[in-house]
Amino acid sequence: MLEITNLHASIEDDGTEILKGINLSVAAGEVHAIMGPNGSGKSTLASVLAGRGGYDITQGSVSFQGEDLLDMDPDVRAREGLFLAFQYPVELPGVNMATFLRHAVNSIREHRGQDELSAVDFLKLMKEKAAFVNLDPSLRSRAVNEGFSGGEKKRNEIFQLAMLEPKLAVLDETDSGLDIDALRVVSDGVNQLRAADRSFVVITHYQRLLEYIVPDHVHVLMGGRIVKSGGAELAHKLEEHGYDWIKDEAVVA
Amino acid sequence: MSATGTEYLNEVAASDYEWGFVTDVESDTVPKGLSEDVIRLISSKKSEPRWLLDWRLKAYAHFEKILAERGFPTWAHLDYPEVDFQNISYYSAPNSKPKYESLDEVDPKLLETFERLGIPVTEQKMLAGVAVDIVMDSVSVATTFKDELAKKGVIFCSFGEAVEKHPDLVRKYMGSVVPHTDNLYAALNSAVFTDGSFAYIPKGVRCPMELSTYFRINAAGTGQFERTLIIAEEDAYVSYLEGCTAPRRDENQLHAAVVEIVAHKGAEVKYSTVQNWYPGDAQGKGGVFNFVTKRGICEGDDSKISWTQLETGSAVTWKYPSVILKGDRSVGEFYSVAFTKGKQQADTGTKMIHLGQDTSSTIISKGISAGNSQNSYRGLVKINPKASGARNFSQCDSMLLGDRCGAHTFPYLEIGHPTAKVEHEATTSKVGEDQIFYCQQRGISEVDAIKLIVNGFCKEILSKLPMEFAVEAQKLLAIELEGSVG
16 A cells, blocks of 8 residues: 655755655554654654645655555546645635535545536535534534634544545544544544445554554664564553663664 | 737727717717816706705816816826816706606617627616616616515615605715715716616615616716615615616716715615726727716624725726725625726725724735736725724735736725734736646637636626626626627
């Protein structure tokens, strides 16, 4: 599904290198968690995968379903099936949620050679998917993220994930700012969307989320590199001991 | 923004006017030039009464006086060559049969013009129940739904017909809101106006349909000088729509219209405009000069006048639809979207003059600039010393597409009463890269993302337009952004 090889990326403006040789292999149907302290490069990795501007890829490659991901424009990546749940979802004043998602769904369908969804089918789909994350129906008729609370914004991201049915979903700190109930709702939504042909990369600072979304693999990102990988139990160890022991281990190594 | 985004914006900025074509209709055109003789000629061609000719001549004398003493108005944030008034023809009428009983008798070429503009008159009036008074150049060529309006006592006709059939009303109100002394272009219009629209809504009548007029400049080298007069008697209501497109032209065309609205006690007038005159080519050549004076007076207590406009055309726009809030508790509103691209310049806004007590006004202006265009909001809120309890809310938002255009805001406040509450908010934003990226991450192309974001930016205003007009306006905006008919 996703093959990241020796990926190096720096900030375009000042050349600061953030990612210093990432290697990661995600197979279809797998859930990978990427954990790490602040400033380790987690969000940069998500941004670079989705194609956000402002970064230079200086080395390495990323293949997505066998194709060169880095060669695609951001909208093409999305149509090919890559979804990013934003850490800070963007507000689009005056742009109605339904209008926005209809554009999105139909762009992706067109890319896949499918017909446009009729208005009726589309609204039906919206209703069905909103139930996944208990999204307040009134939010669907409002402007995208405008005036949404922090929790509503995150829920809205998972709702969009459900609508767009990607092959690979990257969740960038989706748990930040969520209370325990919202966290459960969001996690339930994600778990329902787990499928044999769909992979997840879950980026998080805390282990808490991973109690609900149990990953197949856990990776620790520090200083722009993956310094440790393991199973779900690694997350528990991090919760108990923090990141320092890995830092020490990494230094010793 | 990525290279493709910049390219797109450049493309938008450079895209040609879609609707530049000339209808081949024989025109009856007066030779170029402006003089008392020309005015007499116009007046006689229209078989006008003496009082109107005198009115025109008085206005002409004043026009000459302003031009000699003060010259052209220079306060606007606009840069354009001085108009050569002697190089314009002041009268042009489609040379078809002058009066029509039905649309069937109308020159099919005229109707075809409207079809090509995507305004199927016949279909539109059938479907939407809109009475359409088409002004092609200066003479009305078709008026419909008159019977139904007549039943309610509503008068909706060309200005010329109103002069003929309702001279008392015209004499009473013409120039009462925009006097011929108001400004250079209002004086010019008063001297040489050829036709326009007239609407009268009697006491207590709610006009049963939206009144609408399509204006169009057609004959080469003729200025267009429309006059519109709308009178709403006590507790009357009317919604009036005005939409314009103009064919391609190499010389600058002068358009100097005057619109006057009078709202009596408890009356409400809603005036909506979609303006899409030819803006000139990418080099700024050609294009319409649009110098319009639009003003309404809330004459009676509890009356309301509302202006809504979508301005996308013209090389130069100079336009400030205003409301004089004379009646107590009267309400004035101004909702505007101005989109400029290429080398277009727009200086537009409003004046809200609070005279009565507890009057209130709302101004919401959205300016979108692309290419090398300059887009200015200029607004005056004046609270008279006797206008206690007056309130105003103004919001002026500007959006920049690309980095070669300009957005400017010139708010003027004159507060003469201590109880006045006046709020002004202004924002300027670039279409955010994070917004575009968010859309792209959902599979939406950069071009569609910009369209979505711009449409969202204007939605608040476009939603104020009457339904069928709102759809048209949204389409127009998308076409403007795209540079090709979608």
